[in-house]
Amino acid sequence: MGSDAWVGVWRPHRPRGPIAAHYGGPGPKYKLPPNTGYVLHDPSRPRAPAFTFGARLPTQQTTCGPGPGHLVPARMTVRGPDGAPAYSIYGRPRRSAPFLTPGPGRYFPERAGNATYPSAPRHSIAPRNWGVQAEQQSPGPGAYTVPSLLGPRVIGKVSAPTYSIYGRRAAGSFFEDLSKTPGPCAYHVVSPGVYKSRAPQFTMLARTSLPQDNTQKPGPAAYNVDQVAWSPGSRVRVRGVGRA
Numbered sequence: 001m002g003s004d005a006w007v008g009v010w011r012p013h014r015p016r017g018p019i020a021a022h023y024g025g026p027g028p029k030y031k032l033p034p035n036t037g038y039v040l041h042d043p044s045r046p047r048a049p050a051f052t053f054g055a056r057l058p059t060q061q062t063t064c065g066p067g068p069g070h071l072v073p074a075r076m077t078v079r080g081p082d083g084a085p086a087y088s089i090y091g092r093p094r095r096s097a098p099f100l101t102p103g104p105g106r107y108f109p110e111r112a113g114n115a116t117y118p119s120a121p122r123h124s125i126a127p128r129n130w131g132v133q134a135e136q137q138s139p140g141p142g143a144y145t146v147p148s149l150l151g152p153r154v155i156g157k158v159s160a161p162t163y164s165i166y167g168r169r170a171a172g173s174f175f176e177d178l179s180k181t182p183g184p185c186a187y188h189v190v191s192p193g194v195y196k197s198r199a200p201q202f203t204m205l206a207r208t209s210l211p212q213d214n215t216q217k218p219g220p221a222a223y224n225v226d227q228v229a230w231s232p233g234s235r236v237r238v239r240g241v242g243r244a
Contacts, residue, residue: 033042038050075082109116147155152162170176193199 033040035042035045038047041047073081075084149157152159
């Protein structure tokens, strides 16, 4: 058999759809992270240090003052200050007030007593300060008690475990009084308007009173006709009717 013999069932044919191998484009190398730069560098490759170039700093503001030559003293030479002697003349000091010291007539040696002669040491005994002791009420020997050796709080000793016994609870026990629970009559009937369609309801207000004068006025019994003062004037007589 020759070298051009076909092996298998595959034969050259036209593809049914487009194949990426038929188009010229970038390969898979563009999907790899770059090995240059600092950002998005390939983590599997060594990365050299990167330095940042900052902006130029602004120049410092220079002053328009005198230079160093103006600060040299007048008597300063190359080898130091001038060696000629110089003297300073100060002003006249103010006259200070005289210090009034006591004269010889102010001293009384006869009053010194034994203070001017050597004497033995003497000690002063101060009186007892009762006021300070009265304020300091210190406890006596009977005020101190020895700690008890019973119970869980023994000082310096190992205490056995203790248990607390509480009283009997009324709630949930066998002798709980269940008569305090509400019965069927304690529940009221729910209005149907709560869980059904409710008809419109109208509110009737109380009767409003008309505006009137509510001041207290005098009644008929408050007037006394007998105590009325008549003013002088003409009187009209009434003709009387004769008797039969």
